[in-house]
Amino acid sequence: MKTMHKEHTLTKNQQIIFDLIDKSPEPMKAYSILFNVQKKGIKAPLQVYRALDKLVEIGKIHKIESRNAFIACHNSSCQVSKATAFSICEICEKITEISSASLSKYLANFKDKDGMKYSKYNLEFFGLCKKCR
């Protein structure tokens, strides 16, 4: 069973923006990204949002919905942005992608009463990290 994702060739803007997010120790917000790539010629919000949309779509980054921020995926087994889980410290805002086989298995198989079958989920846990406790 070949691993067969994340083999996209990024375009110039996508690569610039991915590199920035990937280097960042914390999730980045769109306008902060914009500010940081202006020296590389990316001048308009839309250029940033378009790259972000694509990067999310192909699973290279994820959006933290409750923070409107973007984080690079470092989870090699991540199902191309279809199943994401994060832990968020409410004090220091440290955010980590959770990689738990049992969690993803449980959620992937979850079916609600209506028999609705889900193709995707996003889970955000909130609490206090070790440092902040």
Add this chain to the structure above:
Amino acid sequence: MKTMHKEHTLTKNQQIIFDLIDKSPEPMKAYSILFNVQKKGIKAPLQVYRALDKLVEIGKIHKIESRNAFIACHNSSCQVSKATAFSICEICEKITEISSASLSKYLANFKDKDGMKYSKYNLEFFGLCKKCR
């Protein structure tokens, strides 16, 4: 074991806005709420956001993070907005709060590798509802 939540007395603005959301068949967005309550004297976005913040805090409504929209809680066992799960149809945008004892038990007990203990979570499932399939 007494059930001891959601016994808050709402203020005028909070009540007006809660009633509107509670009657709505679908989640409502802040500026749509604003438009709908202007005839009742609520004129500014901040008045709406302040009421929304409070209503979320006391668990009368929840925010659907991926949609920036608000839905009334109809889940009597809901742990005061500390543990929420929703199903979202990506075609018709029908959104339902999921009430599953096994799901909430699983998530409430979930611990990640770092030993971080979570006080809250929000889960959003995406897929196609029965009608849209």
Add this chain to the structure above:
DNA sequence: ATTTAAATTGTTATAATATAACACTATGTA
């Protein structure tokens, strides 16, 4: 190699979502 379709880019303008700051008012409680 040439044509065609699809994706990406650049740009300006604008829409949609959310908060800051300040003065004032109501409410609870010691």
Add this chain to the structure above:
DNA sequence: TACATAGTGTTATATTATAACAATTTAAAT
């Protein structure tokens, strides 16, 4: 009554995100 806490009204502004259009690049398909 005095004090603290929460809520209100208001104006202005910050932040997040998309619409619309023209041009260019890239990838496939003849």
